[in-house]
Amino acid sequence: MKITDRLDVLVQARKPDIDIRRIKRDIADACGLSYEAVRRWYSGNTENLRNDNLIAIARKYDTTIDWLLTGTGAPPRRDSASVNIQTWITTAQARFSKLETPITVDAIQAVLEELRGATSQQNDAVGCKEISVPYYNFDQLPSSAPRPVDYSETISSLTLNEAFLQERAAAYSNAEQLAIVILWDNSMADTLNDRDAVIVDCGVSAFNGDGLYLINWAGHLFIRRLQLAGQDQLELIADNPTHNPRTVPMADVEVRGRVLVGLGIRRL
Template identity: 30%
Template sequence: MRITHLWDINNPHTGFYLRQSNAMKNRKLINVLATNLTRLMEGSQGLRTIDQLSKKSGVGRGTVDRVKKGEVSTTLDKVEAIADAFGVSAASLLSTYAENLGQTEKSKLGYVRFPLVDAPHGMGGNLAPADNPEILQYVEVNEDWARGTLHANFSQIKIVPGIGDSMSGTIEDGSVVFVDTGTRHFAGDGLYAIVWQGRLQIKRLQAKHDEKRLKIISDNKLYDADWATDDLIISGRVLAAWNFKRF
């Protein structure tokens, strides 16, 4: 079963739709990476030089220099290493929506903010992935709450709307859901954002080791469980949800 995936570099804005890719060979992406890297370095206090960035990221000086100049493609693991050095995601480093690059975690003192993206995940609905979901707004949360609750790299956390009642009792219809898009594989029983049968969904995944397969569970007992098939893509792990009740 293929359930471990890398960023889809053809849709880097959110990283919710993931596929395997070994290297960047697309000229447009090379140029986008060079532009974003230059912008980050110019705005950085401690990573303004090639040598500084090479040392912190572990990527060779020559590679960093050529990537910055847009002269060479590189592997995704090197892009991720460079992104980690700046505290941003590889997806945003490869994104053409770069005006907010490096700003995701910046907010007033004591708060952090995360992007709310226009990628509703179905909990019983029939929601297909959008080609280019937009950032609707940034949601500010208390930093102490975030650090004590989310336990993930803030640059890889995105907020998505949850639609439907199949996870009722755990996540209610209309809730906003915090997803760690850095977890792109099954990392133990729990809630995950998935793309399955062409639909964005939030479900509970449970390993059945004796049968060597994953069970897809809706917490609402009115819905039957399913078994994962080869087209399952794990696009993130659900960390928390803010549930809302309508009156």
């Protein structure tokens, strides 16, 4: 079974009512990628199906990366694989040593259910972790990429629950590498609009697959959708159709971070 076959099985297992023609679009939305990028996976070009995409898919559709890579049959839930084996052995030995009657299947099942409940509580606690995200530090930029003239720090910091990013399948390198950037133009409309806030993973310093990036190119900062355009070339795409895409040498693009989540700010 190819990985794309497993993707079909996974999406249909989690969304039984989905039209099979919508699967690629659903995966693209889950990973924050273009439909064209996912279509290329199905055409046999899976080299851009990188770790961050696998993590995003596993979180969005509640399964394991191992199954995505090598699994067969129905996709498992993440919780079903989350019991720590050593903890299970230690706890089981303690429970079973107190039994005066022979160990039964029911006794084993009772211990397993107890351990799964404890693991679920631990996972919930992890999901409640708060992350303080500061504004992007423009002082770290080289003089060749100054702060945009129209930049406005309408948000200086933001505290997020870790679950907020997990629910949006936003895999990131390190919480300490996250930063807030306020858009300064409409070049990415209607994906992102002027004065929207985005969370950027500054731990990403190179192109690692199709997606949105904060980049330094030609002495200016941009937020652009990057796609591999050929050997050592990137396509810089502004989602606003009034801006033309550009194909440039990969070496000319300095990646300052990958955009994880957009936070639309609207006047009510």
